[in-house]
Amino acid sequence: MGYLSADLLRGRETGTKGARLAAQYLVQRFRELGLAPGLDSTWTQPFDVTYSPNPHAPSGHGTPRTGRNVVAHLDRGAGRTVVIGAHYDGLGYGGPGSRSPGDSLIHNGADDNASGVAALLEMAHQLKNSDALSSNVLFVAFSGEELGLYGSKHFVDAMPMPPDQVRYMINLDMVGRLGDSRRLVVSGTGTSPAWAPALDAAAEATNITLAEDPSGLGASDHTSFYLDDIPAVHLFTGAHDHYHTPGDDSHRIDYDGLHDVATFAVRLVEALGDDGDLPFTETDNEPQGRRTSFDVTLGVMPDYTFDGTGMRIDAVTEDDGPAARAGLRAGDVVVRVGDVTVDDIYAYMDALGELAPGDATTVVVKRGDQTLKAEVQF
Ligand SMILES: [Zn+2]
CATH class of the missing domain: 3.40.630.10 (Zn peptidases)
Structure with missing residues (x-):
C-alpha cells in the first residue's frame, strides 16, 4: 500500500x-x-x-x-x-x-x-x-x-x-x-x-x-x-x-x-472447491421488460455506479465510435437523446433501443457546469 x-x-x-x-x-x-x-x-x-x-x-x-x-x-x-x-x-x-x-x-x-x-x-x-x-x-x-x-x-x-x-x-x-x-x-x-x-x-x-x-x-x-x-x-x-x-x-x-x-x-x-467448472449464467442487467440488445452503440462504457440524474460516461471505448466522433468524453453525463429525457441508465438504454444504424440525433450532455449539445451519427 x-x-x-x-x-x-x-x-x-x-x-x-x-x-x-x-x-x-x-x-x-x-x-x-x-x-x-x-x-x-x-x-x-x-x-x-x-x-x-x-x-x-x-x-x-x-x-x-x-x-x-x-x-x-x-x-x-x-x-x-x-x-x-x-x-x-x-x-x-x-x-x-x-x-x-x-x-x-x-x-x-x-x-x-x-x-x-x-x-x-x-x-x-x-x-x-x-x-x-x-x-x-x-x-x-x-x-x-x-x-x-x-x-x-x-x-x-x-x-x-x-x-x-x-x-x-x-x-x-x-x-x-x-x-x-x-x-x-x-x-x-x-x-x-x-x-x-x-x-x-x-x-x-x-x-x-x-x-x-x-x-x-x-x-x-x-x-x-x-x-x-x-x-x-x-x-x-x-x-x-x-x-x-x-x-x-x-x-x-x-x-x-x-x-x-x-x-x-x-x-x-x-x-x-476444486470440482471443475462453475456453471456460467447470464445476468438480468436490466429490470423486467427492458431492452437488452441494440442495433446501435454509442461506443462508451456507462458508469453503472453513478446515482445522479442521467447516464455518466465512464469511458469512451471506441476511438472511432459515434460518441468519440461527436466529441463526447469520459465524465460527460448524458441527459437527453433526441426527444427522450435520460434520467438514468435504463432511460438511456430505452432511447438507444429506438435508434437504427445511419440515424443521426442530438445528444445533450452535462460537462461540469456546462450543458452541451452534440450531433451524433450512429
Ligand atoms: Zn478502480
Missing part, C-alpha cells in the same frame, strides 16, 4: 514512468512470493492504448501509449485455472476521470486501487501456502482500467488458455474501506449459482456482511470476463468522498479490514 500509493509513483497513470515503477515492484513481490511468470516465461503483458484525447488535460494525454499487465502463475499442473485480478493503474494527476478536475495534484489512488493490489498480493501469499486448492491460479495486476478496462480486455482476448479452462474470476477493486460496518459489496453474484453458498461460507468465516448485486456488468475489470462467459465477481468496500480525488491517500485505509477482505477472498476460493 505504502509504496504503490506514494507520490513517487505519481498516481500510476497507464503508460507513465510511475506505472512502470509499480509494475517492476509487482514483479519483484510476485518473485519473492515464489510465483512463476504468468505468460510464456515473461511477467508483463504489453498492450496498446489509444485513448480519446481531452484537449484540456495535461500534456501526455492523447498520445498513443503502452500499458502493461503484470501476470504471475501459481502453477499446480492442473487442467483448470482461477484468475484473481486487481488494477494497479490510477489517474495520475487527475485528468478527465477526476472528480476534482480543477487542480492537477497527484491522485495517489490508495483505495482505488492500491488496496486491491495489496489484497491480491496477500491472497497470493495465503494461497501459495495453502493446500486447499489444486487449481492453478493466475494473479493479474491490470493496467488501463481507468481509461476503459483496456488491460483486462486485452488479457481476455489474449488469454494463455482457452476460456473454458478458466473456472472463474475474482476482481478486487477498492477494498480498503471496510470499516466498522464490515459491509462488503459483491457484484456479479448472478454470474453462477455457485457463488451464493460459497460467499455465505466466506462471510461467516470472516465476520463480514455482504451486499450482493447479481449483475455481471459493472465499471471494473470483472466485466471483461463476464462478457467472455466466465463467472466473475467484484469485491468492493464502497464509495466515499475521496474516490477519484487527490484525497484518496494511504492514511485513510483500514488496514485490518483490508487484510480481512483478502482472507475473505481466500475463504471464498476454498469454499468454491
Whole structure:
C-alpha cells in the first residue's frame, strides 16, 4: 500500500514512468512470493492504448501509449485455472476521470486501487501456502482500467488458455474501506449459482456482511470476463468522498479490514472447491421488460455506479465510435437523446433501443457546469 500509493509513483497513470515503477515492484513481490511468470516465461503483458484525447488535460494525454499487465502463475499442473485480478493503474494527476478536475495534484489512488493490489498480493501469499486448492491460479495486476478496462480486455482476448479452462474470476477493486460496518459489496453474484453458498461460507468465516448485486456488468475489470462467459465477481468496500480525488491517500485505509477482505477472498476460493467448472449464467442487467440488445452503440462504457440524474460516461471505448466522433468524453453525463429525457441508465438504454444504424440525433450532455449539445451519427 505504502509504496504503490506514494507520490513517487505519481498516481500510476497507464503508460507513465510511475506505472512502470509499480509494475517492476509487482514483479519483484510476485518473485519473492515464489510465483512463476504468468505468460510464456515473461511477467508483463504489453498492450496498446489509444485513448480519446481531452484537449484540456495535461500534456501526455492523447498520445498513443503502452500499458502493461503484470501476470504471475501459481502453477499446480492442473487442467483448470482461477484468475484473481486487481488494477494497479490510477489517474495520475487527475485528468478527465477526476472528480476534482480543477487542480492537477497527484491522485495517489490508495483505495482505488492500491488496496486491491495489496489484497491480491496477500491472497497470493495465503494461497501459495495453502493446500486447499489444486487449481492453478493466475494473479493479474491490470493496467488501463481507468481509461476503459483496456488491460483486462486485452488479457481476455489474449488469454494463455482457452476460456473454458478458466473456472472463474475474482476482481478486487477498492477494498480498503471496510470499516466498522464490515459491509462488503459483491457484484456479479448472478454470474453462477455457485457463488451464493460459497460467499455465505466466506462471510461467516470472516465476520463480514455482504451486499450482493447479481449483475455481471459493472465499471471494473470483472466485466471483461463476464462478457467472455466466465463467472466473475467484484469485491468492493464502497464509495466515499475521496474516490477519484487527490484525497484518496494511504492514511485513510483500514488496514485490518483490508487484510480481512483478502482472507475473505481466500475463504471464498476454498469454499468454491476444486470440482471443475462453475456453471456460467447470464445476468438480468436490466429490470423486467427492458431492452437488452441494440442495433446501435454509442461506443462508451456507462458508469453503472453513478446515482445522479442521467447516464455518466465512464469511458469512451471506441476511438472511432459515434460518441468519440461527436466529441463526447469520459465524465460527460448524458441527459437527453433526441426527444427522450435520460434520467438514468435504463432511460438511456430505452432511447438507444429506438435508434437504427445511419440515424443521426442530438445528444445533450452535462460537462461540469456546462450543458452541451452534440450531433451524433450512429
Ligand atoms: Zn478502480
